[in-house]
Amino acid sequence: MKLRHPKDFAAxxxxxxxGGAFAVIASGYRMGTAARMGPxxxxxxxxxxxxxxGAAVIFGALRGKDAEADAKLSGWDLKSLAIxxxxxxxxxxxxxxxxxVAxxxxxxxVASVASHEFSWRAAALNAVVLVGLAVVIFVYGLGLQFHLWPALLAG
Structure with missing residues (x-):
């Protein structure tokens, strides 16, 4: 088979x-069951x-058409990775x-600054939406005990 999409293959x-690292490390912890999950x-x-x-992406990279082939792999963007x-x-x-919330x-x-298409307006809107989702899902939906505000503001 010919490697037709090197970027997809690398991804x-x-x-x-x-995923393999997660699975291997997690296998050292107590698993539990689906009803009583362990750590x-x-x-x-x-x-x-x-x-x-990842296997599906690799398979697709090997089976795609040549006309849609990606450009060659470029170097790592270390600045964006560090951000x-x-x-x-x-x-x-x-x-x-x-x-x-904060x-x-x-x-x-901060992570938005790493994007090559960065704009403060889009980053702020994204932050508002993701803060709202995090609060609704994790605090109210799952009942996790997170402080929403700094201790000084919470009373």
Missing amino acids: GLLYVGV GYFPFWLGVLLMLI VLAAVVLFGVLLQPMGL AVAVLVL
Whole structure:
């Protein structure tokens, strides 16, 4: 088989690698059952799902048409990668003292700077939508115990 889409092939390999790492690491934790999930249950099955998606992407990269072939792989955009990683670290650092609303907003705004199509207006709108979804899904839907606001504002 001929490699027709090198970018898709590389993305599929990344999915398989990350998914495999999740599954292997999670298998060291207690699994539990679907009714009473242990700490390893969700990451294990997420890893398996990522590996399946990666395999599908790899298969598609090998079977696509030549007319739709992607350009050659270019180098890594290390600046954008560092910005996204910094956003995730900031989220982890800010979640406890600043609350979920501020941490998600900072995460989205900082990660948005990594995009080559960045605009403050789109980033702010994205932050508002994702903050709302995070609050509705995680706090009200799943009942997770997150502080929504900084301790000073919460009383």
